[in-house]
Amino acid sequence: MATEDRVHAEQLIKVHKKRLRLLELRLARHGDSADPSIEGEIQDIKAAVSDLEGHAPSDVITEARQVVRNQYNNDIDFLVADGAARNRRQTKTEETVTATAQELHSVKDDVIAMKADVENLKIDHLAEHRARAWGQRRNLSIGLGNLLLLLLLALAVWVILGRAGLL
Numbered sequence: 001m002a003t004e005d006r007v008h009a010e011q012l013i014k015v016h017k018k019r020l021r022l023l024e025l026r027l028a029r030h031g032d033s034a035d036p037s038i039e040g041e042i043q044d045i046k047a048a049v050s051d052l053e054g055h056a057p058s059d060v061i062t063e064a065r066q067v068v069r070n071q072y073n074n075d076i077d078f079l080v081a082d083g084a085a086r087n088r089r090q091t092k093t094e095e096t097v098t099a100t101a102q103e104l105h106s107v108k109d110d111v112i113a114m115k116a117d118v119e120n121l122k123i124d125h126l127a128e129h130r131a132r133a134w135g136q137r138r139n140l141s142i143g144l145g146n147l148l149l150l151l152l153l154a155l156a157v158w159v160i161l162g163r164a165g166l167l
């Protein structure tokens with residue numbers, strides 16, 4: 001029942017203060033030409049608010065303060081937990097970025113090594129091509145030399161046979 005009374009008293013105070021503000025604004029706008037009853041009503045409302053606030057038990061005020069403190073502490077705890085979660089996400093993101101950068105450097109090193117291997121293969125292929133061409137020219141030279149020797153040998157045999165009168 002104390003909670004309902006407290007809530008009811010707070011609602012009354014709120015309504016009275018709202019009406020008080022409106023009357024004070026009206027009095028300020030109209031100045032000396034304002035209805036004199038406005039000042040009386042303002043006095044009555046202030047007395048009612050004072051009475052309502054004066055009758056509020058101190059344990060209700062203490063309870064309200066404790067509720068506010070608890071909410072404040074909960075908000076602080078939430079903000080701290082949220083900040084910690086953000087820090088963990090930030091750290092995880094930074095770790096992921098670092099790992100990705102390391103992986104990219106590794107891939108880059110692999111690509112550079114493959115490029116060097118391809119260049120070496122080109123050089124080896126060119127060397128093989130040159131060696132093959134040189135071997136073919138050498139074989140052709142040897143073949144022509146052998147053919148020339150055979151022709152000379154045949155000519156020598158023919159000359160010998162011709163001198164011997166066998167031809």
